[in-house]
Amino acid sequence: MEQFEKKAVLNFNFSESERNTIVQSVISDLETIYSAPREELKVSKVFSKEKAKDAANAFSFNQTNDAKKVLLHTINGIKGHGVQVTHPSYLGLFNPRPNFPSIMADIINSYLNPQLAAWSHAPYASEIERLVISEFCKKFGYTEGNQDGTFCTGGAESNLTAVLCALQHRFPNISEYGITNYDKLPTIYCSLESHHSIEKAARIVGLGKRSVVKIPVNEDLTMDTEALHDQIKIDKNNNNYQPFMIVGTAGTTGAGAMDNLEEISKISKEEGLWFHVDAAYGGGIIVTGIKDLMKGVESSNSLTLDLHKFFSVPMATSLFLTSNTNVLHQTFGVRTAYMPEDGDPNTVIDPYVHSIQWSRRFIGLKIYLPLAIFGWEGYSKMLSHQIEMGRVMRKFLKENGWTIKNQSELPIICFTHPDLEKDYSLVQSIVDQINDSGETWMSTYPIKGELTLRVQIANYETQVEDLEKFISFLSKTLKKNLLTNTY
Numbered sequence: 001m002e003q004f005e006k007k008a009v010l011n012f013n014f015s016e017s018e019r020n021t022i023v024q025s026v027i028s029d030l031e032t033i034y035s036a037p038r039e040e041l042k043v044s045k046v047f048s049k050e051k052a053k054d055a056a057n058a059f060s061f062n063q064t065n066d067a068k069k070v071l072l073h074t075i076n077g078i079k080g081h082g083v084q085v086t087h088p089s090y091l092g093l094f095n096p097r098p099n100f101p102s103i104m105a106d107i108i109n110s111y112l113n114p115q116l117a118a119w120s121h122a123p124y125a126s127e128i129e130r131l132v133i134s135e136f137c138k139k140f141g142y143t144e145g146n147q148d149g150t151f152c153t154g155g156a157e158s159n160l161t162a163v164l165c166a167l168q169h170r171f172p173n174i175s176e177y178g179i180t181n182y183d184k185l186p187t188i189y190c191s192l193e194s195h196h197s198i199e200k201a202a203r204i205v206g207l208g209k210r211s212v213v214k215i216p217v218n219e220d221l222t223m224d225t226e227a228l229h230d231q232i233k234i235d236k237n238n239n240n241y242q243p244f245m246i247v248g249t250a251g252t253t254g255a256g257a258m259d260n261l262e263e264i265s266k267i268s269k270e271e272g273l274w275f276h277v278d279a280a281y282g283g284g285i286i287v288t289g290i291k292d293l294m295k296g297v298e299s300s301n302s303l304t305l306d307l308h309k310f311f312s313v314p315m316a317t318s319l320f321l322t323s324n325t326n327v328l329h330q331t332f333g334v335r336t337a338y339m340p341e342d343g344d345p346n347t348v349i350d351p352y353v354h355s356i357q358w359s360r361r362f363i364g365l366k367i368y369l370p371l372a373i374f375g376w377e378g379y380s381k382m383l384s385h386q387i388e389m390g391r392v393m394r395k396f397l398k399e400n401g402w403t404i405k406n407q408s409e410l411p412i413i414c415f416t417h418p419d420l421e422k423d424y425s426l427v428q429s430i431v432d433q434i435n436d437s438g439e440t441w442m443s444t445y446p447i448k449g450e451l452t453l454r455v456q457i458a459n460y461e462t463q464v465e466d467l468e469k470f471i472s473f474l475s476k477t478l479k480k481n482l483l484t485n486t487y
Contacts, residue, residue, distance in 0.1 A: 014067070025068055029075050034086070038466070042438030043090050044083045052081040088462045089440045091455040091470065094253075094281055094309040099460070101369035102313035105362075114362045117352040122362065126351065129364035132371070133321065136305065139286045139376075141298025142323045149321040150328060150355040151363035155280035157356060158304035158320040160201040161331075163188065163245065164356075165302060165322065166274035167205065168331040170244035175331070179206050184242035187235055188212045191223035191259060193252040195278055220407045221257040221447070223248065229267050236271075245274045250294055250303075251282020254445040254454070256408030258282060262296030269299070277303040280318070282410055284310030287380045288387060290409055310383060312460055313366040320355075328354045382460045386411050389457040392464055396471045405447040411457035414445050419482055424451040430477055439473050 014022065033041070055077045059065045085095035114122040116129070129151055137147035152158040167174050167186060179186065186207055190198050192214045202211045213235070215228045228246070235241040246268050248259040261277060268275035277283075277297050283305040285291055297303060302322040308315045322328065333353045352358045371379070390411025394404055397415050406414040420426055428444060431453060435441050445454040455470070 018067075022067055022071065026071050026075070029072060033075070033079060038088055041084055041087055043087045044435050044441045045438045046436050047081060052077075055081060083441050085441075086459070088459050088466045089470065090459060091457065091462075092441045092443050093456065094306070094458060096309065096312040096458045097461055098314045099312050099370050099374075101373050102317075102366040105365040105369045106314050109362050109365060115359060116362055117359045118350045119348040120350075123348075125362045125365070126348070128368050129351075129362075130349065132364050132368050133319065135371075136319060137321050137323075140283070140294070140300075140303060140321060142321065146323040146325060147321075148323075148325045148328055149319055150351065151360075152318040152320050152355070153357070153363075154308075154316040154318045155195070155278070155304050155306045156197040156200060158280070158306070158318045159195070159197045159247075159276075159278060160204060161320045161328075161356060162247075162274075162276040162302045162304065163198070163201040163205055163207075165324070165327045165331050166245040166276065169274055169301070169324065169327055172330075182242065185211050185240060186245075187241045187243045188245045188247060189215055189228055189232065189243065189273075190247035190278075191215050191249060191252075192217050193221050193223075193254060193257055194247060194249050195253050195280070198247055198278070217257070221252065221255050223259045223264065225260055225263040225267060228264070229271075232267070232271050232273070243271065243273055245276060247276045247278055248296075248300075249282075250277055250279035250297065251285075251408075251410050251412075253281070255406035255414050255447060256282065256410035256412035256456075257406070258293045258408070258410075260296070261294065261300070265296045265299040268301075274302070275300045280304050280306040281309045284383050285387070285410070287376055288384050290387065293409065307367045309458070310386075311367060311370075311379065312382070313370065317363055317366045332356065385460060386457045386462070389462050389464070389467065393455060393457065393467050393470075396467055400471055400475055405450065405452045412454070413456070414447050414452040414454045416450065416452045417478060419478065422450060426481060427451045427453060430474075430481060433477055433481075434474065437473070440470055 013019075055073070058073055059070055083092070084090060085092070086097040088097075114125045116122050116125055119126045133149040134147055137149065150161070152161060167179075171182065171186070173181065188198065188202060188207075188211055190212065194214070199209055199212045203209060213231060215231060216224045218224050232243050235243050246264055248261050248264040250258055250261065265275055277300045279294070279297065283294070283303065286294055286297075301324055302320065305319040305321065307313050307317040307319060332355055351360065374382075387410065390413060393411070393413055397404060397413065402415045402417050404413060404415050406412065416427070428451065431442055431444050443454045444451055446452070
């Protein structure tokens, strides 16, 4: 046998002692941030593109650099040049503080790097994900024998999966011949408050924006089901349209509105359309005392649930669930010679024939570990706490003269003040000043054409004192602007 000279190569592994030193240093730095007292961390600040760019360019790729220095610089870069969404006073969008077991899941995944394309490469991991999918299906009322699903990278992929499955269900030959084989435009229905990912999904699959019909909303920003029914009947009589899917939203992104899923379900059955529930955020209430708001979800064909929102796990962790046990395989089923098939196809599922993704991470571990440790009861308490903090926030706002503009029971509050008199430049100015202060981060959202201030409780660590501090700072900021007219 030919002998090859052993050559020195760059040590990508480092030595065991070096790894231990680096890991301890990194964990120590991260723990300092993760466990820091509220008052020691700023939520946000005015960011500089030049400073952020300089920080990103601190190390040359044309030379080797000290690992500890690079890692510490990176941690400080993310901390110093980004909104601290894990802070209890962050009241912005769907960006929670990840629970500790789910953080460990990411570390375990990175060390062992399980490959979830084929069952035979990671049978334990695959079975963990099947277990979690089954458990969530039960929570949403999908009966035994009518449960299936897949993990996705986010709500956009989950909703895209729903559109693809609905198309496959309505047009069984679409995988072979594509949408150009149909004379009428396949049509999707959702509300004006629905997430833009529905429209994006329609564009991705080749249907185009025109295929998405936006239905008007009621006073409470929920879908007008009467208008929905009327529009479907109109389109069915139109030679240019072919309805195939309705999307109901459980917790709209802007105002937290919960569509009447039960009524939409009745319409979908009557009209023979696929009923998908975008419960990316609001689906979490299924384990709380207000789960009745989800009534009707058990009759849906599919749903989206973003676990990296209400369930407080690291991004990006989403579930697509369906009561149709054949549709995922029919939609994504492919076979190729280089993929192993040593698993029994009658008893196991190869994830790559069951979803959009091919090679992928063990996504489900991020929800399995906290569920295995805390159980459903732990999650119920955690989510109920956030809902209760939303109620407390509404109470504080009303007591201080603010007016609530949305009617959601979720911890999303859109509000304004009589002194603003629909001065939207002042509304935006107040929000900008608050965010630039570093004390908190919030957003705005238009309710029926009126720009409102928007806050959301997304952190299980947020307490009453955080809300009191926010209300005080908010009121002082409004008063200062009204007195000085500096906006």
